[in-house]
Amino acid sequence: xxxxxxxxxxxxxxxxxxxxxxxxxxxxxxxxxxxxxxxxxxxxxxxxxxxxxxxxxxxxxxxxxxxxxxxxxxxxxxxxxxxxxxxxxxxxxxxxxxxxxxxxxxxxxxxxxxxxxxxxxxxxxxxxxxxxxxxxxxxxxxxxxxxxx
Numbered sequence: 001x002x003x004x005x006x007x008x009x010x011x012x013x014x015x016x017x018x019x020x021x022x023x024x025x026x027x028x029x030x031x032x033x034x035x036x037x038x039x040x041x042x043x044x045x046x047x048x049x050x051x052x053x054x055x056x057x058x059x060x061x062x063x064x065x066x067x068x069x070x071x072x073x074x075x076x077x078x079x080x081x082x083x084x085x086x087x088x089x090x091x092x093x094x095x096x097x098x099x100x101x102x103x104x105x106x107x108x109x110x111x112x113x114x115x116x117x118x119x120x121x122x123x124x125x126x127x128x129x130x131x132x133x134x135x136x137x138x139x140x141x142x143x144x145x146x147x148x149x
Contacts, residue, residue, distance in 0.1 A: 001030060004050045007110070011051065014105045015058040017094060025057045032057075051110075051120050055102070092142045100135035103128055 008029050012022035032053055040046040093104055102121060106112045112120065114128040121128070139145070 004047065007047070008050060008054050010109065011054045011105070012058055014094065014101060015055065015098075016061065021061060025054065025061060028057050029054050048120055051106070055121075088143065089139075092139050095142065096135055096138055100131055100138065103131040104135045104139075107132055 005026075008026055009022055012025045013019070016022055016025065029050065033050070036049075040049065093101060096104065103117055106117045106120065107114070114132065115125045117123070118125040118128045123131075
């Protein structure tokens with residue numbers, strides 16, 4: 001649990017944007033881990049399993065909300081306390097569409113390469129490169145950055 005707790009929490013927060021849901025998924029993932037009986041080939045295989053199970057659990061939770069008429073994020077953010085101003089980059093990343101957000105998080109925060117991200121997300125390596133390129137362009141636009149050159 002010590003080795004993967006931070007990874008699972010960060011993935012959940014990026015995906016769900018709510019601490020309460022993060023804690024629910026955190027418990028779910030580690031319960032599944034305790035019930036998992038097949039041995040892992042190595043530590044990297046185990047880490048990939050945690051990422052995949054976390055992302056799938058988050059997706060399942062988000063789908064269940066859509067079916068049960070949950071409150072929108074906009075309504076929740078109107079009730080939330082104001083956030084510190086130095087979170088501009090994080091807010092820009094969190095405002096990206098989900099397909100970009102996952103790729104950016106895994107690449108920049110977890111240090112995975114495009115081929116590794118492709119394997120984790122079930123996408124072609126070139127698709128991951130495209131997602132990262134488009135995400136960088138969106139972030140540059142949101143944050144007012146200069147073109148690379």
